[in-house]
Structures are given as C-alpha cells and as structure tokens.
Amino acid sequence: MAAAAQARRAAAAPRRQEQPELVPARPTARRAPQARRRAAQRARLTRVFVIFVVCLTVLAVGRVSLSFAVVQKTLQTATVVREERALSAENAQLAEKLAQMSSSVRIRHIAETQLGLVDADHWQVLRVAKDARIASVAKRP
Secondary structure, three states, X not given: OHHHHHHHHHHHXXXXXXXXXXXXXXXXXXXXXHHHHHHHHHHXXXXXXXHHHHHHHHHHHHHHHHHHHHHHHHHHHHHHHHHHHHHXXXXXXXXXXXXXXXXXXXXXXXXXXXXXXXXXXXXXXXXXXXXXXXXXXXXXX
C-alpha cells in the first residue's frame, strides 16, 4: 500500500519540469579572442588600405600638377624664345639702318643737296702764339 500511495501522490502533484542536464561549456573562450584578433586584423588592413589609397591619390594629384607646371613653363619658354627672335630680327634691322644712315656717301649727299655745302677749294691753318690774345686772332683775315 505504501507504494501505491506514493504513486498517487506523484500523479496528483504538479509535475516539475525536468531541468536539462548541464552541458560542459564549449571552448568559446578560445574562439572569442580569435574572432577579436581577426576583426582587429581586418580593421588594421582596412586602415592600411585607406592610407595607401590616400597616398596614391596624393601622388597622382602631385604628378598631374607637376605635369601642368611643366606645360606652363614650356609655353612661357616658347613665348620668351619667340620674343627673343623678334628682338634679334629688329636689332639686325636697326643695325643695318644705322650702317646706311652713317655712310659717308649719304652724309655727303645730304650736305650738298639739302644744306648747300660745297668742297673747300683751299684751306688755311691758323697758329696762335702762346702770348697772343684771342681778340687779335679773331681780327685776322
């Protein structure tokens, strides 16, 4: 009878939920640091990649600006060379004109035609004595 009473009590009493058996913890402690390390490596690689891209961009911009500066200097040099050639040509023309203007034949022609000068038939050399006065020299014929 005692066994039957215990069976009734057990049947009448509310059933408790069976607690699951405790499972030993998995080695997640090892996986978490590995995951953190991988995430840190990814972040480091991303940072290095971004820095590399920024440096590459800066170098490309520098290269383009350097090429632009070279082109500008080339154009300025070409302009200076053009001006130098024009000035050299003008200088040569002016030297030729100077040679023409200072020719003795031209000067003689201008003197005879425009100024009415003629060649001297005779010429005299006047000598002034050291003690002579200028007024007496001027009165000589």
